[in-house]
Amino acid sequence: MGEAGRYMYAISRWVDPAELAELRGLGGAEVQAVEHEGLLAIVSTVGLDEFGEDELSEHLQDLDWLDTVARTHHEVVSGVASRAPTAPLRLATVCMDDASVRSRLARWAPDLRQVLDRVAGRAEWSVKVFAGPIPEPVPAAREVSTAPGSGAAYLARRKAHVDRLKGAAEQAATAADDVHDELTRHATAARRLALQDGRLTGEEATMTLNAAYLVDSSASDEFRAATQALRDRHPDERVDLTGPWPAYSFAAMDET
Amino acid sequence: MSERTSESLLARNQGSAVPAAPQPANLADILERVLDKGIVIAGDIRVNLLDIELLTIKIRLLVASVERAQEMGIDWWRRDPMLTDGRQDLAEENERLRERLESLESTDG
Numbered sequence: 001m002g003e004a005g006r007y008m009y010a011i012s013r014w015v016d017p018a019e020l021a022e023l024r025g026l027g028g029a030e031v032q033a034v035e036h037e038g039l040l041a042i043v044s045t046v047g048l049d050e051f052g053e054d055e056l057s058e059h060l061q062d063l064d065w066l067d068t069v070a071r072t073h074h075e076v077v078s079g080v081a082s083r084a085p086t087a088p089l090r091l092a093t094v095c096m097d098d099a100s101v102r103s104r105l106a107r108w109a110p111d112l113r114q115v116l117d118r119v120a121g122r123a124e125w126s127v128k129v130f131a132g133p134i135p136e137p138v139p140a141a142r143e144v145s146t147a148p149g150s151g152a153a154y155l156a157r158r159k160a161h162v163d164r165l166k167g168a169a170e171q172a173a174t175a176a177d178d179v180h181d182e183l184t185r186h187a188t189a190a191r192r193l194a195l196q197d198g199r200l201t202g203e204e205a206t207m208t209l210n211a212a213y214l215v216d217s218s219a220s221d222e223f224r225a226a227t228q229a230l231r232d233r234h235p236d237e238r239v240d241l242t243g244p245w246p247a248y249s250f251a252a253m254d255e256t
Numbered sequence: 257m258s259e260r261t262s263e264s265l266l267a268r269n270q271g272s273a274v275p276a277a278p279q280p281a282n283l284a285d286i287l288e289r290v291l292d293k294g295i296v297i298a299g300d301i302r303v304n305l306l307d308i309e310l311l312t313i314k315i316r317l318l319v320a321s322v323e324r325a326q327e328m329g330i331d332w333w334r335r336d337p338m339l340t341d342g343r344q345d346l347a348e349e350n351e352r353l354r355e356r357l358e359s360l361e362s363t364d365g
Contacts, residue, residue, distance in 0.1 A: 005301060048301075056303045067283055074286045088294040094301040104297050115295060126285060151359065196284050248289035253296070 003048040006034070006101050008093040009076040010042045010246070011112050012086045023079040026072050031079075034098045036105035039112055042080050043101060051094050060092070074246075081246035085120035087112065088248045111253040118214075119251060122188060123244030125213045125223060128196075129179050130205035131172035132236035135164040175234045176209035186226045187213035191249050205238060212249035220244065 007026055015033055023031040025044030033040040049055065059065045070091060077088045095101045105112065184190040193210045196203075215223045220243075227241045 005299075008297070008299065011295065051301060053301050053303065056301060060303070066287070070283070070286050070290045073290050077290075088290070090294040090296050091290040092301075092303050093297055093299045094303075096300045100300055104299075108297060112295070151355065193288060196288070242285065245289070248293040251293065251295050 003052075004045050005048050005051055005094045005096055006043045006098060007046040007051060008041050008043050008089050008095065008101060008104075009073060010080050010086050010088045011105070011116065012040045012042055012080050012084045013038060013116060015040055015042070015080060015084050019083050020080070023076050024072075025076055026069060031076055034101045034105070036102045037109065039105045039109060039116075041101045041105055042076065042086075043098075044076075046094065048094075051092070056092055056094075077246045077248075081123075085116050086246055087115040087119060087251045088246050108253065115251050115253060118189075119247035121218075122214050122216050122247060122250075123220065124247045124249055125187075125215050125220075125241060125243035126245060127179065127183060127209065127211050127213065127227065128207055128240040129176045129209035129234075130203065130238040130240070131168070131175075131208050132205075134206065135161065135168055172206065172208045172237065175237045179230050179234065179237075179239060180209055180211055182230055183211070183213055183223070183226060186219065186223045187215050189214040189250055193249065208237070212245075214247055214250045215244075217244075 009025070009031070012033075017033060020031045020033055020042070025031045026046050027050075029044040029046070031042060031044050034043055035041075050059065059069075073091055077086065080086045081088075095104065180190070180192065191212045193212055195207045195210050198204060198207070213223065224241065227239060231239045
């Protein structure tokens with residue numbers, strides 16, 4: 001490894017170095033903590049031949065590279081979050097050395113403490129809702145018929161199909177809103193995320209809700225139960241629940 | 257390290273930590289969080305992840321490019337009535353109505 005930098009995974013408090021040693025960072029590197037006045041930056045050493053400015057922008061276009069780095073980043077963040085209040089950092093935050101890492105902790109200390117206070121004792125839950133099957137489209141009748149009867153029949157078919165599609169879309173949207181409203185009541189904070197494309201997720205059903213909820217650890221059973229109740233209330237939709245996640249979606253510093 | 261770390265973390269933070277996720281997370285879920293969420297602190301290495309939206313990644317990495325996607329006929333976002341709010345259907349319907357009207361007028365005349 002030529003020139004090296006310090007890759008920052010997360011900000012935390014009070015993590016036992018022995019427990020950090022159980023985690024493996026990017027390229028199998030040792031995971032360490034850099035401390036400044038009670039704040040810990042969770043870091044590991046990376047080569048700038050891979051994480052330099054030019055190299056990074058190139059690598060970020062490579063799904064295999066991104067897959068590995070994103071998963072490792074997530075595993076380290078999860079590993080720390082399972083042990084202490086943790087604020088994840090966005091992917092690819094790289095400093096030149098520990099002094100530079102400490103200067104970030106010093107500069108952002110009040111904001112970082114605020115984020116840690118917000119996520120402490122809480123976890124993020126991910127909920128996705130998928131609509132039931134979309135009504136089959138009427139077979140495309142491309143040929144133009146001049147016979148009045150078939151034209152009228154076509155229009156009727158067409159209208160019926162459009163109505164069915166609109167009805168299905170409205171029902172799916174209403175169900176998604178209901179799930180989100182109900183779960184928001186069981187969470188400290190809630191966020192709707194962008195809907196995911198089926199080509200990335202491999203899902204055939206249409207996603208109608210992709211949301212994250214910040215939930216007190218003591219209320220996670222209640223949150224699970226609320227999700228189950230919503231499944232019963234909306235039998236046509238599929239409601240997926242995953243978690244607990246580190247509080248990625250609630251770690252932004254500019255929030256109150 | 258301060259002396260705080262010498263105490264057992266699990267003892268002092270009982271209930272405040274996140275248990276490890278039991279199920280493996282899928283790539284889309286991880287990407288949307290590690291690329292788009294989390295604390296943003298500028299490091300010494302400058303990289304603007306805001307330029308890299310998930311859609312861009314999907315299109316670029318899975319179908320090469322928008323142009324290529326259209327060549328391959330992957331343009332569901334233009335055709336899907338769920339997404340276009342039935343506008344295309346309405347246009348087609350109008351077209352059919354015009355044809356129907358013309359055919360009725362020619363029959364009468």
